[in-house]
Amino acid sequence: MLNILLPYLPQSEGYLAYWQLLVATTAVFNSLQNFITLDLTKRLYNRTATVTPLQARTFAAWTLVSAVVRFYAAYNINSKPIYDMALFTYLIAFGHFSSELLIFRSAKILPGVISPVIVSTTSLIWMFQQYEYYVRP
Secondary structure, three states: OHHHHHHHOOOOOOOHHHHHHHHHHHHHHHHHHHHHOOHHHHHHOOOOOOOOHHHHHHHHHHHHHHHHHHHHHHHOOOOHHHHHHHHHHHHHHHHHHHHHHHOOOOOOOOHHHHHHHHHHHHHHHHHHHOHHHHOOO
16 A cells, blocks of 8 residues: 555655645645634634634635645755745744734634644754755755
8 A cells, every 4th residue: 555655755865855745734634624614713713812714714725825835845845945935834834823822812722723833843943953954055
């Protein structure tokens, strides 16, 4: 079974490309659920914020754009422009969720918010530490 999938996986060295693929795939499913229902989105913004269908669809569109960039990064991890764009998607996600937690206080520290904070933080640290390994001059 794995032999069937192997040609479709990223062919670069290291594990960062696989991580990008995993996060991108997860983001696609997250986008789909945001287009379909408000239930999981409401779990992210669970204090006094009201989540509307428009906000959920906007969040879905942003998440889908991030997924596309991360898919490209998975298969082009040595390309500086694509690597940089992927890195910025994590920086924006980290900034968004951190500001909702700490500044706007529209979210609580619960699994719905902690998950994207952990993914964005882990990805940022990993990508900054491995920058010169993947983006060689």
